[in-house]
Amino acid sequence: MREVELVIIGSGPAGLCAAVSAASAGASVLILERSFRPGGQLIKQTHMFFGSESQYASYRGVDIADILLDKIGEYGDRIELMLNATAVGFYDDNVISVLKDEKEYFKIKAKSVICATGAFEKSLVFPNNDLPGIYGAGAVQTLMNVYGIRPGNRVLMVGAGNIGVIVSYQLMQAGIEVAAVLDAAPRIGAYLVHASKLARMSVPILTSHTVKEAIGTDRLEAAVVCELDDRFQPVPGTEKRFDVDVLCISVGLSPLNELLAMRGVEMKYVPQLSGSVPLRSENCETCIPGIFVAGDASGIEEASSAMAEGYLAGLCAAAKLGHVPDDFESRRSEYLKQLEDLRSGPVGERIRAGMKISQL
Amino acid sequence: MDENTIICRCSDVTLKQIRELISQGYTTYDEIKRLTRIGMGPCQGKTCGQLVLREIANATGRNIADLSFHNIRPPVVGVKLHLVAEEAENNEE
Ligand SMILES: Cc1cc2nc3c(=O)[nH]c(=O)nc-3n(C[C@H](O)[C@H](O)[C@H](O)COP(=O)(O)OP(=O)(O)OC[C@H]3O[C@@H](n4cnc5c(N)ncnc54)[C@H](O)[C@@H]3O)c2cc1C
Numbered sequence: 451m452r453e454v455e456l457v458i459i460g461s462g463p464a465g466l467c468a469a470v471s472a473a474s475a476g477a478s479v480l481i482l483e484r485s486f487r488p489g490g491q492l493i494k495q496t497h498m499f500f501g502s503e504s505q506y507a508s509y510r511g512v513d514i515a516d517i518l519l520d521k522i523g524e525y526g527d528r529i530e531l532m533l534n535a536t537a538v539g540f541y542d543d544n545v546i547s548v549l550k551d552e553k554e555y556f557k558i559k560a561k562s563v564i565c566a567t568g569a570f571e572k573s574l575v576f577p578n579n580d581l582p583g584i585y586g587a588g589a590v591q592t593l594m595n596v597y598g599i600r601p602g603n604r605v606l607m608v609g610a611g612n613i614g615v616i617v618s619y620q621l622m623q624a625g626i627e628v629a630a631v632l633d634a635a636p637r638i639g640a641y642l643v644h645a646s647k648l649a650r651m652s653v654p655i656l657t658s659h660t661v662k663e664a665i666g667t668d669r670l671e672a673a674v675v676c677e678l679d680d681r682f683q684p685v686p687g688t689e690k691r692f693d694v695d696v697l698c699i700s701v702g703l704s705p706l707n708e709l710l711a712m713r714g715v716e717m718k719y720v721p722q723l724s725g726s727v728p729l730r731s732e733n734c735e736t737c738i739p740g741i742f743v744a745g746d747a748s749g750i751e752e753a754s755s756a757m758a759e760g761y762l763a764g765l766c767a768a769a770k771l772g773h774v775p776d777d778f779e780s781r782r783s784e785y786l787k788q789l790e791d792l793r794s795g796p797v798g799e800r801i802r803a804g805m806k807i808s809q810l
Numbered sequence: 811m812d813e814n815t816i817i818c819r820c821s822d823v824t825l826k827q828i829r830e831l832i833s834q835g836y837t838t839y840d841e842i843k844r845l846t847r848i849g850m851g852p853c854q855g856k857t858c859g860q861l862v863l864r865e866i867a868n869a870t871g872r873n874i875a876d877l878s879f880h881n882i883r884p885p886v887v888g889v890k891l892h893l894v895a896e897e898a899e900n901n902e903e
């Protein structure tokens with residue numbers, strides 16, 4: 451069985467930064483990525499990123515992926531990036547089983563592991579929610595921005611958080627009509643810069659609204675929406691019908707970390723972090739020594755914090771393996787400082803509360 | 811209406827089925843899983859898991875954080891049996 455010093459699962463911003471950080475300290479790294487293309491969520495993002503300068507704010511997500519991949523290239527002798535390789539099992543003795551190209555299955559033994567597997571989309575319950583034409587926002591973005599495929603002609607977006615609003619704007623840039631954006635909450639969740647782009651294009655954003663049902667026989671033909679009162683109950687008589695062929699569901703993400711759960715890492719349901727998350731130390735280490743977590747897998751945040759956590763986890767994992775760089779303490783405190791800044795202020799309040807609960 | 815609302819799209823289980831089972835007293839995720847195959851499809855409960863837990867929480871007045879989900883076991887996606895068998899043979903040598 452092949453043995454590797456450090457296995458990083460996932461090549462999104464968290465995994466790529468972890469690899470650069472660990473390799474620069476002297477560790478040998480194998481990155482497993484289930485997709486044929488590295489970069490995680492970044493490769494779908496054609497918009498300019500928000501965040502701070504050390505996390506490439508005002509670059510497009512897809513360009514950030516290229517910058518990080520160039521850095522990975524600089525450590526070519528110490529980092530191997532394996533694509534189309536899904537980690538499917540994680541066992542007691544740090545053995546990871548891998549399914550590659552859907553036709554090879556093998557096991558790898560790791561001294562240390564960083565889980566940077568990202569997130570999955572939440573779904574929504576309403577009548578006829580299985581009609582063709584009803585998608586998650588991630589699927590719409592992948593079709594449109596990775597494969598260049600038009601998901602439909604007229605879209606109703608459910609969810610006015612950053613993702614719902616950004617994907618709506620990207621749909622319009624692709625020449626697809628967006629009939630309206632709904633959100634159950636009484637306020638728009640997205641940052642104002644993104645929401646105002648839609649307002650300028652006269653797309654109505656209906657707050658305190660939800661989907662009542664989807665209509666269609668073989669595929670989606672229309673959706674009926676209704677208003678919600680302040681206890682999130684439907685208000686009778688407020689139904690409106692939208693003739694659309696796509697209903698795009700963007701009601702949030704949950705951390706994807708089933709590999710850690712099966713390895714026996716202690717997990718906890720933390721609503722502020724959007725699901726079940728591993729308990730971890732300040733250095734991103736779980737209750738099992740040598741097993742780390744970084745990015746959305748440890749709680750839904752943003753690419754900026756995923757990168758800072760990746761750098762931190764990579765540095766600390768390398769140090770545990772005996773690769774302690776001279777500037778270890780200054781680098782560690784720099785990443786901790788970046789995370790503290792990113793989570794400061796009222797926007798970071800939920801995350802700070804969640805981190806407190808999930809701290810070992 | 812509930813019979814057209816899908817909770818588990820991998821195994822085609824409806825909201826009506828889930829609500830009926832809960833009203834019959836099956837108020838744990840594992841019981842409902844064994845009776846309906848929720849959580850046993852290709853997504854291994856990533857889509858339906860939280861929806862079912864929320865139904866149980868609403869019906870029983872318990873907090874979703876206090877309800878238990880199923881034990882997570884490998885593999886996270888489908889792997890062809892012949893690949894598993896070949897790997898086992900190679901590893902014995
Ligand atoms: C529409 C949209 C707009 C956004 N805009 C911004 C923004 O402007 N600024 C910002 O800071 N953030 C933004 N974000 C958020 C940001 O994209 C995510 O927070 C970030 O990508 C999380 O990084 P990650 O590395 O944790 O996970 P991901 O980017 O999700 O990467 C996880 C990787 O792990 C791989 N993987 C998963 N499971 C396995 C497995 N078992 N085996 C092998 N590989 C696996 C996946 O294929 C994926 O490549 C946006 C997100 C979306 C959807």
Ligand code: FES
Pocket residue numbers: 817818819820821848849850851852853854855856857858859
């Ligand atoms: S939706 Fe239930 S197992 Fe996939």
